[in-house]
Amino acid sequence: MRARVRGLGSSLTRSMRSVAEAVVQDPAGCAQLTVTALAERTGTSEATVVRTARLLGYPGYRDLRLALAALAAQQESGAAPAVTVDIAVDDPLADVVAKLAQEEAQTLADTAAGLDLNQLAAAVAALAAARRIDIYGIGASALVGQDLAQKLLRIGLIAHAHSDPHLAVTNAVQLRPGDVAVAITHSGSTGDVIEPLRTAFERGATTIALTGRPGGTSRPKAGGAPVTRYADHVLATSAARETELRPAAMSSRTSQLLVVDCLFVAVAQQTYERAAPALAASYEALAHRHSAR
Template sequence: TAQLGAVAAACAGARRIDVYGVGASGLVAQDLAQKLLRIGLIAHAHSDPHLAVTNAVQLRPGDVALAITHSGSTGDVIEPLRVAFEHGATTVAVTGRPDGPVSQYADHVLTTSTARESELRPAAMSSRTSQLLVVDCLFTVITQRTYETAAPALAASYEALAHRHAPRTTR
């Protein structure tokens, strides 16, 4: 919980937040970035490793970079996190392997649960579910810390899309 609080504080005060992930972790990265945008934070998810590195070189102190990787050893996620770390951004690893290579470039590590892999790939399913739980907890704490600005931003984004949720009439 201490790590979660520290990451939430960094994100709440960040100029910009980049989230890196590929495969199933890329979907989790997109989920987190979308949630942060809805509460008025500048957040971008990057699944393309070239674009992730290109964005990471623009980060500086006061920015946050989060790498989401179940294995902790996904090179396409580690590289942009390393670049962000070298440019002074606050770096975070969301991983099931806190002793993995990604952690060497992480100021903070948020650990997810792990499952054994089998022929039906339940580890891929459980890792994504665990990652979603961690980013939802992170989002909740960030929203609590930024409530004065988050609540109106969330209401505005809901209102902007409300017409898309109107029931359709039948003929």
């Protein structure tokens, strides 16, 4: 929850930030409050409380209260404590390794906890049945896109990753119903990723967005990132915590790769009769190539 609020940054208005900070600082207390009581406690309105809940990735305030109750119980039991560690310039190498490992583990835990399984299942079903899959990503997200494309290719799906914005749009124009387009952007506002996804959406392809700014869970995504406007399914990744020696791209990539692995394994399960022989063939081909050297 704290990581999600931190990642939203300037997306929150002053009044919405008051609500967000209240639920982060006292999840147990806020879980007991009605929407009216929380609005009074934070000096905001009921509408602001509901908008904040949606921006945090929950369909409504009731869902936020349930999540707060679960978080409070987790904190009380001492399970999975939040880790907030910064790396200093003079940290010994052993401390750097330990701190990075803790942060990576927290990022994965936050992503798993915030992943909407209904959205994930819908995305998996679309990918498993797709005639063709296009994946868009820029920078660090392009590396994640390539990873997803390679995984899907190895189980017999036609998947291509595009990091060149011109080629991405050119390919998106060719999509049609039955095809799938996947946009990967942590900020949710990368124009070079949004444009091909919009094109694919308008062509009737099923569209999926992986983003750290999910907003609501149904279109139109009220308060969500621009990429969600053209996404049939939205998969939320953990908000990245950027420090001087650890760019946001590092933690955002970690969370994106977890979602990619979830997609791949679930698609392989659904298409096992086709996926298993395809995987075996790819292993055999690679083994033959290495032995021939």
